[in-house]
Amino acid sequence: MKTCNLFGSKTVLSFEVFPPKATSPENTIYQALDGLTKLNPDFISVTYGAGGGRNCEKSLQIASDVKNKYGIESIMHLPCVNLTRENALEILDKLKANHIENILALRGDITDWIAPCGDFSHANELIEFIRENGDFNILAACYPEKHPESKSLVDDIQNLKRKVDAGAGQLVTQLFLDNDYFSAFRERAAIAGISVPIEAGIMPVTNKKSIERMVSLCGINLPKKFLKTMERYENNPVALRDAGIAYAIDQIVDLTAQGVDGIHLYTMNNPYVAEKIYSAVYRLLAA
């Protein structure tokens, strides 16, 4: 099923998972999926590191298992910065063979350690390529606080429009901790004529390491309320986890009240956290 067709009658709930790191046992992702799929999300998306290699096969296998073994619709992330057109065609063929109909088309982060070596410079080029080479539902990423490389909010929304015009039928945001950024972003998108569903990316911040990572990678703003909570509980991991869950629930309650199209939960492969959030909000999502 194309996940863009799920929107309209309810608030969609989706999860994001990532393949286990090379140092983790392979089965950890399946333990996570056993718990996450019990919550019956509308779909699960699977990340794919822009470095490529073995990771692609892992992401593909997990996305295929989500769809074909667990019976839940899956999305495969596809960063293009290191893909040739030939690589991309091979991956599209594998997705078709595994009945995966949804792709989150991304540029990928440009890192110091892997020089970009692909045929695509930006996500809109990959979106166009996918549209021309298959019958997929294509998703794209968006940034309520703008992408760090965009010169301005206007520049950022123009890029988003380019991706939608190229064929993206559904959007997922970068995580954010201040809902006001999301509301303002939605307004900018509407003014730019972007009318496809936009899911809000929510990441429950449950440990100190993920806060540091988040700031360095995404450049998002940390609201005072959030910082105070984190400071208060930073030496108590269980209290910090519970505060992170409560913060995410609070964000979701506010977003559903504003009529958000969907919530995309960055689960960090943690079914405990996802279950706590799910049980607090599932009635709101269905209302």
Ligand code: FAD
């Ligand atoms: P683009 O849309 O290409 O934009 C990147 C920058 O280039 C922006 O500043 C934009 O304004 C600018 N730009 C775009 N087109 C043009 C143009 N034609 N001319 C000039 N400037 C232009 N990364 C991974 O490696 N794997 C993942 O699985 C993954 N999953 C993600 C999931 C979500 C929901 C999100 C929000 C991000 C994810 N990322 C992932 C990170 C993503 O790859 C990075 O944020 C990356 O830096 C930008 O990707 P993009 O697709 O938004 O790029």
